[in-house]
Amino acid sequence: MKRFNALTIYAVAYLAFLYLPVLFLPLFSFNDGTIVAFPIKGWTLEWYRQLGGQETLIQALLNSLLVGMVTALMATSMGLFAARAYVRYRFRGKEASEALVMLPLVIPGIIVASSMLVLFISMGLKPSLTAVMLGHTFLALPFSVSILKSAFDDFDVSFEEASYDLGCGVVETFRRVTLPIVAPGIVASFLVTFTVSFDEFVLAFFLSGNQPTLPVYIWSQIRFPAKLPNTLALGSLLLLASVLLLVVAEYFRSRSTRSARSTAS
Secondary structure: OHHHHHHHHHHHHHHHHHHHHHHHHHHHHOEOOOOOOOOOOOEOOHHHHHHOOOHHHHHHHHHHHHHHHHHHHHHHHHHHHHHHHHHHOOOOOHHHHHHHHHHHHOOOHHHHHHHHHHHHHHOOOOOOHHHHHHHHHHHHHHHHHHHHHHHHHOOOOHHHHHHHHOOOOHHHHHHHHHHHHHHHHHHHHHHHHHHHHHHOOHHHHHHOOOOOOHHHHHHHHOOOHHHHHHHHHHHHHHHHHHHHHHHHHHHHHHHHHHHHHHHHO
16 A cells, blocks of 8 residues: 555656646746746737737648648557558567667657667758658658557458458558458558647657648747747747647557447457
């Protein structure tokens, strides 16, 4: 019992240390003054109102949305087939291949970004949104594979075998049997990989060139004290959007797991 209490206290203290500073972001975004310090001068929504009139901000937002959608589509498409192969089949080099896919999770982002910049330039691809999409797909693929592996883990193979016995081909079986069951996992993978791409800074900073994404735009603004209140307001909106996307993604991931288990039973 004492150990449980100690672990609980440690977990609460750890989470408070991580997330309490984040809660100050929306708090100061309503501050009427331009200095981020207590006591708060007053309360205002002016900083949020000003966001809509900044053309550079809107363009950076559109860039991030485009990169995030394309990245989520490519990472989820590749992750779907990779996860199915890792769960269903045994083949030479399976463990090494899976470790290679998960490698971006442990390599420092600055190393990945600088390496990709050198690689793309040597291939004739200049820094652009296309380069960011390719880099973010590499970064988001491990998240997609992890989520979709859990969707396939509880999938009953006998449903596909029954479909084959009834005369359906591989493509038709995949479309009519496999996809409907793992669809919640696909949605969860899409939302998570979109969030990873949308919030990523280091790769986008190296690869975006003169087409900045939203995190790169925010970094360029925090160097100017007069822009800080607008940056706090924008950061608060991004924080809310990221939390909502991750909550929805977790809902679909859990739904995928429950669906696969109930189908198997």
